[in-house]
Amino acid sequence: MNVKTYSKDQLLAWYETMYKMRRFEEEVFEFYKQGLMPGLAHLYMGEEAVATGVCAALNDSDFIGSTHRGHGHLIARGADIKRMMAEILGKVDGYCRGKGGSMHIMAMDKGILGANGIVGGGIPIATGAAYMAKYKKTGQVAVSFFGDGASNEGTFHESINMAAAWDLPVIYVLENNLYGISVDIRDVTNTPNLADRAIGYGIPGVIVDGMDVTEVYEAAKAAIERARSGAGPTLIECKTYRWQGHHVGDPATYRKRKSETEKEDWMAKCPIDCLKAEMLSTKKAKASDFEAIETAVNKEIEESVNFAKESPYPDVSEVFHDIYV
Numbered sequence: 001m002n003v004k005t006y007s008k009d010q011l012l013a014w015y016e017t018m019y020k021m022r023r024f025e026e027e028v029f030e031f032y033k034q035g036l037m038p039g040l041a042h043l044y045m046g047e048e049a050v051a052t053g054v055c056a057a058l059n060d061s062d063f064i065g066s067t068h069r070g071h072g073h074l075i076a077r078g079a080d081i082k083r084m085m086a087e088i089l090g091k092v093d094g095y096c097r098g099k100g101g102s103m104h105i106m107a108m109d110k111g112i113l114g115a116n117g118i119v120g121g122g123i124p125i126a127t128g129a130a131y132m133a134k135y136k137k138t139g140q141v142a143v144s145f146f147g148d149g150a151s152n153e154g155t156f157h158e159s160i161n162m163a164a165a166w167d168l169p170v171i172y173v174l175e176n177n178l179y180g181i182s183v184d185i186r187d188v189t190n191t192p193n194l195a196d197r198a199i200g201y202g203i204p205g206v207i208v209d210g211m212d213v214t215e216v217y218e219a220a221k222a223a224i225e226r227a228r229s230g231a232g233p234t235l236i237e238c239k240t241y242r243w244q245g246h247h248v249g250d251p252a253t254y255r256k257r258k259s260e261t262e263k264e265d266w267m268a269k270c271p272i273d274c275l276k277a278e279m280l281s282t283k284k285a286k287a288s289d290f291e292a293i294e295t296a297v298n299k300e301i302e303e304s305v306n307f308a309k310e311s312p313y314p315d316v317s318e319v320f321h322d323i324y325v
């Protein structure tokens with residue numbers, strides 16, 4: 001982990017973002033256990049360094065396309081966590097007035113083109129935003145986040161082929177957490193490094209340690225600069241792992257097939273704990289710096305939970321509003 005290059009403020013800002021994602025999702029998991037949340041949620045816990053490092057390298061006017069596992073992407077992009085919490089509880093103060101839920105939060109004011117319940121569905125949307133930016137010469141770039149499973153969808157191959165041919169300003173961020181629901185990517189794909197797929201489209205493919213926010217940031221920054229300069233897309237494969245099951249109701253009994261200690265081995269690489277430990281051991285920050293951040297974030301999370309719980313459900317008269325027919 002390359003903490004030497006970065007200022008204390010920069011590193012602590014990344015710590016704060018990752019800690020906020022983790023705490024946000026701990027509360028979402030509680031909502032599920034207490035039966036407060038309609039439906040399910042797909043937790044990003046363990047993968048926090050990916051969204052944090054990538055979004056830190058973007059400008060405010062850029063775009064991101066997200067997935068069903070989108071809470072981290074949205075928080076890294078600065079979405080309002082009160083409105084996110086309310087949306088997850090199906091409340092009227094949520095981003096979609098409670099009708100979208102965890103998987104359909106979008107916030108155009110932050111360039112968030114939407115979380116997306118269709119696996120691979122966000123890839124052509126982000127590619128389209130990049131096409132718009134190139135066509136209108138706006139200077140914006142688009143990031144598309146998606147999983148290893150999505151990289152076997154046609155939308156991935158069609159989008160990346162077009163973006164490469166037209167040098168579109170898009171960055172494909174493949175979050176390889178080894179699983180698509182219960183399916184181990186190593187059983188269904190014959191290339192250990194999914195970044196190698198970039199070769200087939202004539203663009204750079206980069207592999208990064210997705211547990212290390214500094215490494216993710218560096219790769220994202222280079223790819224974003226390349227895209228903005230007109231040189232076209234990059235595929236970044238982030239090697240990562242999700243702490244929880246596919247969704248909050250999945251006990252994930254399938255994961256010990258390859259190694260008895262798979263989960264424990266990845267948890268030892270926790271992106272949040274490792275950044276803190278590295279900053280402490282290199283004397284970049286003191287324990288009290290982290291305590292101050294954690295206290296402030298915990299207060300913000302508590303406020304957002306209360307806000308969501310107190311927000312009303314939408315009125316039944318709204319049931320046919322915002323429906324595209």
Ligand SMILES: Cc1ncc(C[n+]2csc(CCOP(=O)(O)OP(=O)(O)O)c2C)c(N)n1
Nearest residue numbers: 069117118119147148149150177179180181
């Ligand atoms: C088009 C489509 N096919 C199948 C599904 C069911 N499904 C939901 S999530 C998922 C796995 C996605 O795996 P991956 O892309 O690796 O993302 P991860 O869940 O690991 O973050 C599948 C198959 C879906 N929602 N959409």
Ligand SMILES: [Mg+2]
Nearest residue numbers: 147148179180
């Ligand atoms: Mg996956």
